[in-house]
Amino acid sequence: MNRPKLDKYISLQDFKDYYWLKEELVTFCKTIGIDTTGGKIDITERIASYIQTGLVIKKVISRKQSRTSKFNWNNEVLSLDTILTDSYKNTENVRKFFTEKIGNHFSFNVLFMNWTKENTGASIRDAIEEWKKIYELKKDKNYKTNIAPQFEYNRYMRAFLADNPDKTSKDAMKYWKIKRSIRGTNEYEKTDCNHK
Numbered sequence: 001m002n003r004p005k006l007d008k009y010i011s012l013q014d015f016k017d018y019y020w021l022k023e024e025l026v027t028f029c030k031t032i033g034i035d036t037t038g039g040k041i042d043i044t045e046r047i048a049s050y051i052q053t054g055l056v057i058k059k060v061i062s063r064k065q066s067r068t069s070k071f072n073w074n075n076e077v078l079s080l081d082t083i084l085t086d087s088y089k090n091t092e093n094v095r096k097f098f099t100e101k102i103g104n105h106f107s108f109n110v111l112f113m114n115w116t117k118e119n120t121g122a123s124i125r126d127a128i129e130e131w132k133k134i135y136e137l138k139k140d141k142n143y144k145t146n147i148a149p150q151f152e153y154n155r156y157m158r159a160f161l162a163d164n165p166d167k168t169s170k171d172a173m174k175y176w177k178i179k180r181s182i183r184g185t186n187e188y189e190k191t192d193c194n195h196k
Contacts, residue, residue, distance in 0.1 A: 003181055008032060012051045019152065019180035020044075032056060040150040080125040088116055101128055109134065111145070152186045159188035 004014045006028050022040045025047060029036045033056050034046050046057045069085035076082075078097040090108050099106045111134045116127060137143050147155045153176060160172040178195045180186060 010051065012048060014183075015048060015051055017183040019186045033058075078124060080123065080128070082124045084116055084120055084122050084124070084127060086120050088120070090116070097124070098128065098131070102131065105135075106131070109138075152180075156186065156188050160192070163188065163190065164193065 003018050004010055006015070006020060006024055022043065025040065025043045026036045028034075028047060029043060032050060034043075034050055035058055036043060049055065049057060069087040071085045071087055073087065073089045073091045074093055076093070078093065080101070090113060095106070095108070112127075112131050115130050115134075119126070119130075122130075138145075144158070147158065149155075156176050156179065157169065157172050160175060161167065161169065164171070175192045175195065179188075179192055182195075
């Protein structure tokens, strides 16, 4: 069966059973008037809601908690005792400081950036210690970073290659293209290699 057209007549089951690129979802939203902000999962949920109810979810203007700190991470003088404020940002000023204290191998990574967001009140000294722990963890050949659910392609590729060490990335891409074009899950399954 060919993949159905993503339009206002698609059934909820067909919508859920097939893989859609974010660009396809955004284009559909624009034709209907659905809010296109946020990640792929957010947009998918809005479309599913529209298909079920016929109601268009407009952009919701959220009132973010106002930041209380006026600390300017772009140009303030930093020290090991500087506290991560609610206005913390990974600026060039911050990068320069971390590079001076850690070395040229310093780089921002997702785990570290998430840690800084979640640890307002910690010091830069604490942040450096956390960065070093993450760095050591990533050097472990058995360590694998978590791939968020919206990155279906990356998740598929990793699982396929782990289960098929004799195959290449090119093989994995071939089976991913087949997988995303047919009804069902986009997660890797051992039977995927049976598809021609």
